[in-house]
Amino acid sequence: MKIQLDKESRIPLYIQIINQIKAMIFSGALPPEYLLPPERKLAEELEVNRSTILNAYRELKAEGLVHSRIGKGTMVVPYESKTEVSIRPPEHRLTWQYLLSDEACRFNDIRIIEMLRVNGDQPIISFATGMADPALYPVDEFYPDITYDIDKKKRALGHTLVEGCVELRKTIMKMQKEKGIDSLLEELLILSGSQQGLNLVARCLLNAGDTVIVQEPTYIGALQIFSNAGVKIISVPVEEKGMRLDIMETLIKKHKPKLIYVIPTFQNPTGTTMDLKSRIKLLNIAYSNQVPIIEDDAYGELRYEGNTFPSLKALDQYDHVLYLNTFSKTLFPGIRIGWMCGPKEIIHQLTVKKQLEDLHTSTFSQVFLTEFLKSGRFQVHIDESCRYYREKRDTMLKKLENSRIKGLRWVRPSGGLYIWCRLPLNISADTLLLKSKEKGVIFVPGSVFFLNNKGNEYIRLNFTYPTVKEIEKGMMILLNVIEEENKKNQEKIINKDSAICNPIY
Ligand SMILES: Cc1ncc(COP(=O)(O)O)c(C=O)c1O
Structure with a gap:
């Protein structure tokens, strides 16, 4: 020794x-x-x-x-x-359920897990996804660009910054500037999907018992994250121009929320869009009540008609808005890249929490994406997607219009991925789903986007993922099932005209 x-x-x-x-x-x-x-x-x-x-x-x-x-x-x-080191069986098997943390017990909702399980192999027509059309995935443009460059290939396999690759952030900054959002590099955080951004916001800004204001209905993923955080969720009804701001103002005064979560453009699930006046009004309410806004702009790029409105972030002059966006809807969801843009103090905090969650977003995805964005193909891809999606939306709308089902109402979206329908009186979306699934068509029942089991009179139909042929066939099947259910109900309704007075909101 x-x-x-x-x-x-x-x-x-x-x-x-x-x-x-x-x-x-x-x-x-x-x-x-x-x-x-x-x-x-x-x-x-x-x-x-x-x-x-x-x-x-x-x-x-x-x-x-x-x-x-x-x-x-x-x-x-x-x-x-x-003999001492050989494996000896424990006296009792470990009961993992008894070991769960308070957080795990508080939240055990597996609906998104189940939704993601539905895959394309099943012989089913799906209006249930929130996905782009796989036929439009820019496969050829995405892969070859970096194949010749060994340095880039190597860079794609290494670690990168927690905040995200500098080149990608600079490229996104440029894209955002064209849309009126001026930001610094330190004000931008690359995320592993915008879902992560919502979770980071909850971890950095919310304590159990705090209150948040959301639209009703709204994106299920956001509802889940807020529920998981143990916060009180106050809902403001959606209307044609986004949300009932008069109600929101009263609720803010009463509940003093910690933040407002809003999807101002082509909202999920209703497809509604706030006009310029409502956007300015919302900002003023946020300013006068000192409440930050989380603006989720997942669908903003996918406009098929009408005027484009500036994002809340572009209008915001006093750093009240944290802006969230994703490439999941415009490109493809498997890329798992989103981003958050906001004041650098909070972006720094979110970065610290992100490092705990995943160290950084996949370098591989970021390097490929940067090349694609820099090639200028992104806008071409968006334009092409909008052309296809407009046709698909119109095919679905036409089927709805031609159906003439009493009491069936829907919102005509100017963009986004969904048509939001209200079923004729007394038809439950859950029962309808069971029946239409038997016939090979699925959709998302509206209750998923509400709290407390409300919304069972609504359904959300996605028109981007299925082909035009599938939309035609699937809508025929679905509308027949609705018609059958409606007939059964009509016989029960004494005042038949009451079914017609069925407002969408
Ligand atoms: C409004 C909204 N925000 C965020 C997300 C999550 O997207 P990502 O795939 O970027 O996590 C979705 C997905 O459907 C969504 O609809």
Whole structure:
């Protein structure tokens, strides 16, 4: 056993001895049952006090690395005998449910997990996804650009900044500037999907018991995150121009919320869009009540007709808006890249929390995406998608219009991915789903977008994922099922005209 001491060092001698003996035990240089030199002998050898060696051996014993036997001296502990290290079954099986944290018990909603499980292999027509049309995925443009560049290939495989690749952030900053959002590099955080952004916001801004204001109905993922955070969710009804701002103002005064979550453009699920006046009004309410706004702009790029309105972030002059966006709807969801733009103090906090969650967003995705965005193909892709989606939306709308089902109402969206329908009176979306699924068509029942089991009179139909042919066939099937259910109900309704007075909101 060879120990070398540095007597000039500020590290105490006994610690130096411990560290070196430990290193020798861990490396195997001192095997199990190796007899350490007697204290007095080692003290002489190292020219130190005997108490220094005593202290070192005592610490090593306390850590269980050596032990002393009377008459034998101090030795490295032996491995346990073979029988002792064999696997012995526990007395009782571990019950994992009893180990769950409060947070896990508070939130156990698996609806999104189930939604993502539905895959394209099943012979089913799905109006239930929130996805782009896979036929439009820019596969050829996405892959070849970096195949020749070995440096880029290597960069794509390494770590990157928690905040996201600088080149991607700069490219997004440029894109945003064209839409009136001026930001600095430190004000932009790349996310592993905008869902992560919502979760980070909840972790950084919300305590259990706080209140948040949301639209009703709204994106299920946001409802889940707020529920998981243990906050009180106050809903403001959606109307044609986004949300009932008069009601919101009263609720803000009463509940003093910590934040407002809003999807101002082509809202999920209703497809409604706030006009300029409502946007300005909302900002003024936020300013006068000192409440920040989380603006979720997942669908803003996908406009099929009408005027484009500036985002709340573009209108915001006093740093009240945290802007959230994603490439999941415009490109494809598997890329898992979104971004958040806001005041640098909060972006810094979100970055600190993001590092806990995933270190950083996949470099691979970021490098590919940067190349694609810089090639200028993104806007071409959006224009092409909008052309296709407009046709698909119109096919679905036409089917609805031609159906002439009494009491069936819907919102005509100017963009986005969904048509929001209100079913004729007394038809439950859950029952309808069971019946239409049997016939090969699925959709999302409206209750998913409400709290407290409300909204079962609504359904959300996605028109971007299915092909035009599937929309035609699927709508025929679905509308027939609605018609059948309606007939059954009509017989029960004494005043038949009451079914016509069925407002959409
Ligand atoms: C309004 C809204 N925000 C966020 C998301 C989550 O998107 P991402 O795939 O970027 O996590 C969705 C997905 O459907 C959404 O509809």
